[in-house]
Amino acid sequence: MMMITFYIVGILAAGSAWWLIRLSQRYQINWIPLTGLAIGIAMILFCIAWSVGSALEGVPRAAAMGVVFFGFPGIVLLTLIGRYVTRSVK
């Protein structure tokens, strides 16, 4: 199950990298917000892997805390930088 999770996370990571490259080519985004987006996506993917691992281990509290400490900040970062990029592109 953990191997399947890593497989899916790997596909998502590759897809995210492709999306970021396309985004930077299309809208000429500066490397700083681009790095911020990458970090946000990395945090969310890390959160998925952490939470699934914790759930499989039988410690759902660790899975939930993983969402709080890794997933939530990743979403916040993605949202803030995404809005900045959207504004600067307009």
Next chain:
Amino acid sequence: MNKKTNQSRRNFFKLGIAGAGIAVAAAGGAFVFNRMEGKEHDDMPNPIDKKLFKPFEQKNAVTMRAGGGFDPELHKMLQGFEKQPYRNVPGYTQLDRALVEGGWSTSNYMAPMQAYGQPNSGALSWEQHHLHDTQYKFGSKQEATAAIKHAALLYGALRAGICRNDPRFNYREMYDIKREKSMTWDDFPFKPKTVIVVVCEMNYECMATAPAWTESGTVAMAYSDLVKTTYSLSVFLQSLGYQAVPSVNGEGINPAYAIMAGLGEGARNGAVIIPEYGCRVRIGKVYTDFDFVEYDKPRSYGVMSFCRHCKKCAMSCPSQAISMDDEPGYHPTWSKNPDDWFKNQIGIYKFYSNSEKCFRFWIQNDGDCGICIASCPYNKPAFWHHRLVDASNVIAPGPVHTIMREFDTLFGYGHVNDPAKVKRWWKYGPPKGKLYGSKA
């Protein structure tokens, strides 16, 4: 200078920065992996004060004081141990007691009283019954070392290490409870040169039920595994023509030998923390006169630094037997009276526990406790995110370890005295197949 040249210079600069970043990341990764392998030492990593230090008398160990009768009060308490009536509480029922008795059965049958430190008992006999006349000659020390370690793993060891026999960590005098007589190393059948140290795992889910009787099931099973493993390894060596004596709790101090064999590092609670398992292991050894081996070196893994700041085992201990000192020392601080210090092997720089307080809780609990092992942040099953935390631990500075301890609790780990864990154990048991499991 035209725009095109500037652009290419800028790109070259960016490429250089990116390359340097990758190199730094790779170097950092290599550094962390190297630190996780442990820093090698030529001798015991813990400093020794030669004025205070001397080999320990086995009679002073709490298990021998109780089992051998040297402390009448402890001996009397021991007679009622694991004999209290069943309780209507998860973890303290006939089912849980049966798990313990089943676990002890092999050890009790093959080597009676070895848990108290009884030397020369049953399968752990000093007799060389299987000694062959011809000695097998290995082609190289590397070949011999590999053969011994692979045999140990086959016989059930989780890990194996090899170190020299060290009189500092052998009992100065041993005591034979059954025959009621002291024994010295002059009585030992040969002059040991090498000690092969093995560790056997205790089950994570079962240990998590601490301090319920259920936890004692995995402790007992690990002792039985050690008796079997060390006995088999000693027969292996004797069949090669070399003298060998298996030992679990007798003859010498297991944590010291495990450290000398490079298997782990000493912890605050007096046990040995080994990478990936914490102190959720039990230690056994085989003394032999075979010395054509590559000896392992003691290693430190940042455990002492973590233990300084963590103190989770000490805070969790129900009898406050574990030291809450900020810094280790050369003698116990649980008593200001030096006449009490005979109960510990003093003169080595470590945290000193009050083993008698610990033992008294066992009596009250009617089962060995295990809370310090279960609560330790190093005690984790084989999941990737724990290895990531282990890796970050080797590079984190001291005060960060206090934060890591708090996060360990916040994330739901190390919680003990929980009947739900007993119910979970009986419902799901140990992990099945490759869901997750131990690996050497």
